[in-house]
């Protein structure tokens with residue numbers, strides 16, 4: 001699905017989010033520290049980091065709600081504030097509870113539609129898209145957290161935008177809701193949109209994201225495809241079958257991989273991705289019959305990489 005553009009979002013410009021040395025100080029707290037990365041269309045990009053890593057601050061700067069101390073954050077080359085009717089360009093869910101609780105869902109969405117020059121019919125359309133088609137006349141104050149998350153997602157979809165940002169969107173959703181959200185994000189990306197989704201839980205991203213941007217303590221830790229990220233886990237490995245195991249082992253060890261010769265012609269390699277091993281074998285003219293990546297839970301990779309930046313850690317249970 002990723003990379004294929006089939007929907008209305010395909011007509012728009014390049015839909016790229018770009019951060020360049022983005023930094024935010026809150027007094028003595030350095031919340032975001034020189035973040036530089038690009039988020040591309042046609043795929044779901046997970047924005048991961050432990051609590052307090054700086055995800056929300058980054059998204060708020062991207063939406064012009066917080067002012068960076070230095071650096072820039074732009075969408076299609078422009079700061080968000082320069083988009084007049086914002087919801088047509090960028091849909092965002094930041095805080096599902098940041099709504100007027102006395103209003104009905106219909107009234108909330110109708111006000112947003114009106115201020116963004118969007119047709120009133122979109123209100124019912126998006127409510128149905130998020131499974132709240134029957135709840136439009138209910139007051140938001142009576143909604144569960146899961147329903148508020150769905151309402152926030154509906155608001156983000158109101159302008160049918162090519163770029164979507166979601167901050168912890170599955171908080172409060174039940175398992176069916178999480179599956180629904182995952183499929184929605186993948187469908188939106190499949191339509192060619194840029195979908196950027198934050199979470200502090202790797203498990204939420206494992207089956208959703210194509211690409212991961214991981215931060216810790218406000219700094220960039222990883223920016224790579226999900227498969228490459230998983231390969232970083234200590235228990236990840238690649239099995240290689242080759243008619244010339246000695247030659248390949250030498251090539252791989254020379255670039256720092258750890259190589260274990262197993263049965264005849266089979267090597268167990270850690271520290272390199274399957275793609276990199278293929279490249280090296282090709283470059284050094286060593287024939288390979290099989291290169292299979294295995295193991296490496298994303299959760300393990302995430303815990304290992306962010307271990308030093310976790311701000312709040314529970315004591316050992318007694």
Ligand SMILES: Nc1ncnc2c1ncn2[C@@H]1O[C@H](COP(=O)(O)OP(=O)(O)OP(=O)(O)O)[C@@H](O)[C@H]1O
Pocket residue numbers: 026029030031049050051052053054055056057058199200
């Ligand atoms: N308005 C503020 N004033 C002072 N410090 C703040 C403010 N907002 C955030 N911070 C601090 O900035 C850091 C990053 O916070 P942020 O909310 O961006 O992290 P996060 O990755 O979104 O965390 P979580 O997963 O818990 O939502 C934290 O240390 C936080 O305490």
